[in-house]
Amino acid sequence: MVSLETKNKILRIAITGPECSGKTYLAEHLAKYYQGCWVPEVAREFIPSLGRRYHFDDLLQLSRLQISEEEKTMQACSGNIVFCDTELINIKIWSEYRFGKVHEEIIHNIKNATYDFYFLMYPDIPWEYDPLRENPDDRLELFDWFEKELKQFGKTYHIIQGGFHQRLHDAIYWVNKYREYIGNNPET
Secondary structure, three states: OOOHHHHHOOEEEEEEOOOOOOHHHHHHHHHHHOOOEEEOOOHHHHHHHHOOOOOHHHHHHHHHHHHHHHHHHHHHOOOOEEEEEOOHHHHHHHHHHHHOOOOHHHHHHHHOOOOOEEEEEOOOOOOOOOOOOOOOOOHHHHHHHHHHHHHHOOOOEEEEOOOHHHHHHHHHHHHHHHHHHHHHOOOO
16 A cells, blocks of 8 residues: 555656757656656756856856755645756766866765656757757767766666657656556655
């Protein structure tokens, strides 16, 4: 029998990976499918609002804003599942790639993140121009970096790849599998 606490638990799933790998598409469609919520990538509004090229310390502020937006969404969500369109490993890699360093606070917050699991998006869909995108030619290298980070931080993840319909199908499979698992393991 599933306990009331397990039944009412809000799942929190992070969607991460290189730019232009389908994170937003997947987050929006999964939230719609499960009648849950999704947290947009805060950088989409924050970086343009700077009115200048972003700096190293801007990424720390961005990480705080991303966490704040996730917390607000978790409190306001009337569904039982929240999909986060990016997370702090993305900001860590972005910081190291661009500036060769990362704020310790970002690393601390990654270690303490409470996502139930991650979807790591494989960059096998076409890259499309966007003013915030900077890396059209090294997405596979960045994918490997994301996977290394997820392993290093001991995060549970599933790689999502293929066309958009395949990605959605596979993600739904993993979400259902996890829900079945926690339903059978109430202490989780």
